[in-house]
Amino acid sequence: MLILRLMWRNALRHRLRTFLTILGITIAILAFGLLRTVIGAWYAGVEASSASRLVTRNAISLIFPLPISYKDRIRQVDGVSIVSWGNWFGGYYIEQKNFFANFAVDMPSYLRLYPEFVLPPDQAAAAMRDRRACVVGRKLAERFGWKIGDTIVLKGTAFPGEWEFVLRGVYHGRDRSTDESQLFFHWDYLNETVKKLIPRRADQAGFYMIGVVNPSLAAEVATEIDRTFKNSLAETMTETEKAFTLGFIAMTEAIVIAIRLVSFVVIVIIMAVVANTMAMTARERIGEYAVMKTLGFGGPHIALLIFGESLVISMTGCAIGIVLTFPTAAAFADAMSQYFPIFNVEARTVWLDLAAALLVGTVAAIFPAWRAVRIGIAEGLRRIG
Amino acid sequence: MEPEKEPIVRIRNLSKSYRRGSQVIPVLEDISFDIPDGEFLALMGPSGSGKSTLLNLLAGIDKADSGSIRVGGVEITTLDETALAGWRAVNVGFIFQFYNLIPVLTAFENVELPLLLTRLTRKERRTHVETALRVVGLADRMDHYPGQLSGGQQQRVAIARAVVTDPTILVADEPTGDLDRQSAGEILNLMDRLNRESGKTVVMVTHDPRAADKARSIRHLEKGVLTDADT
DSSP, rough: OOHHHHHHHTTTSHHHHHHHHHHHHHHHHHHHHHHHHHHHTOOOTHHHHTTTTEEEEEEETTTTTTTHHHHHHHSTTTTTTEEEEEEOOOOOEEEESSSSEEEOOHHHHHHHOOOEEEEEEHHHHEEEEETTTTEEHHHHHHHHHTTTTTTEEEETTTTTTEEEEEEEEEEEEEEEEOOOOOOEEEEEHHHHHHHHOOOOGTTTTTEEEEESSOGGGHHHHHHHHHHHHHTSSEEEEEEHHHHHHHHHHHHTTHHHHHHHHHHHHHHHHHHHHHHHHHHHHHTTTTHHHHHHHTTTTOOHHHHHHHHHHHHHHHHHHHHHHHHHHHHHHHHHHHHTTTSSOOOOOOHHHHHHHHHHHHHHHHHHHHHHHHHHSSSHHHHHHTEEE | OOOOOOOOOEEEEEEEEEETTEEEEEEEEEEEEOOOOOOOEEEOOOSSSSHHHHHHHHTTTSOOOOOEEEEEEEGGGOOOOHHHHHHHHHHHHOOTOOOOOOTTTTTTHHHHHGGGSSOOOOHHHHHHHHHHHHHTTOGTTTTOOOGGGGGHHHHHHHHHHTTTTTTSSSEEEEETTTHHHHHHHHHHHHHHHHHHHOOOOEEOOOSSSSHHHHHSEEEEETEEEESSSOO
16 A cells, blocks of 8 residues: 555656646547547448348449339349338538438338338328428437428539428437438439439439348348349449448548557657656656665566556546546537537547556556666665765 | 674675776775674775775675675675565665655655565554654654654654664664754764664764764775774
8 A cells, every 4th residue: 555655646746747747648548539439430330230231232333323123123032121222312401511411212111221210100100291301310400400390402412403301300319329410301202303304314223222131141132132133234233231331431441541540649649758757757766766675675666666656647647538538529529510420439449548548657667667677776876865 | 601603794805896987996895894793883984985885785785796795694795686675675774864765755654664575464564663763752753754854853764764674784874964963963872772772783884973983883994995903
């Protein structure tokens, strides 16, 4: 206990220096935690994807559509339970900065395929009845202050023009990883309008979403779907929802790598700062360590004191940093909800914070401890007075 | 006829030099002498004569180049660092010129520090510390930090820390060098009492003839050589 008290009191001897070092660690842990959460947010779609769903798209590229007639042939493939389809609509609300994910989907099959979008039954029924109905996520409705019955006008990008919808339902996520910032509306509404305005683009789906009976057979079902459309005018590429989402992330992989790299650089920088603090501390106390050695304390005791003090500082900064990460991440999520609809601090991030602080505290103490242990008692005593 | 009692410290042909760059500076040359058990010895000599080095060597906190040092029957020149640390913890009580208390620990905690290396229970440690602080007259200052004590009181805490483990020898390097006359007198009286009443062997390095007067024998060192016989 006395040794622990000594570690703690030593850490508080130069209050300003310790405070500034702890502040540095707190900021570093906060930055590290937020950057890791950004990476987590990047992969949120992958986390949320289901193993029992497949996505079929045009084999050439996602920007090429598939005939709507494929839906019946896909349904006939063994192992397929539900087939839904949709198009990326890409509209924005009033001005371009108000951008969010919006799709035209076959709403009845879509809601069955995505049970994580929880919609009250009366709202679901109302949405099915109204051809111009749209359903939005809770966060999106809060962002723009939309209420049931409101008319929402989106300006189309993939499908030009102004599109009017009536808000009939607000869904909430079944779990934390569900995106609550999407808008979807009836694919039939899109198709009928396109038939009148751009007939050559009618009766085409951007992608099919397919539910499989048995997730363990997903690969076989995907192969069978693609075989069905082999040598057709629009060959397909079918993959699991997870692989499909990862394909999107791969396009921005360089950004993810850069963020990951910066998060580690932050830790390396703070490691240097704490090492500097510990080097100064140990140099100032060389005389005291010599006195302790004179009393019979060995090298391991001295090293324990230095490592302990370093860890007291780094873990205190870490604890404050972790506590601050949650409100900061919540504020960040509010401000950046259009870019990161899911922004949750994961348990893994907290463990990584702790591991980083442990590493910083340990590495920072290695050189000062080595020096303090090696220095002779007589030489250490000469540093006093 | 009673057999001759072995001295508590036996030093033979002890030499020590320091290296400064390529230059070798001899500090002690071929020193041999004995310190009987229960002795109060003062080592005197001008600055740089090697008296502190000799003290450090017989306290096991520095290494000799050659020669032999036996303390309480143990040849300490052959012990490695770990064994030497363990030996110091049991056998040596060191009193420094500048007290060298740990400033963030109270008087009680400073005195308790060397007892952490023993197998005593917390309760036993408390009893030992309270006894040591009572012996030096500071039972009422246990919870004071060094910064709240005068120089003389700090040195008394340092003496309590030195004696709390009941060591074989007490070594003191200029223990009154940083004190006013009155405090110095009190410290010397305390060391004298420890020597006479508890039979502790005391080896003290000093410049101060008044301090040396308290010793029962004095040795003079000059340029690393003992210049006199027992006085």
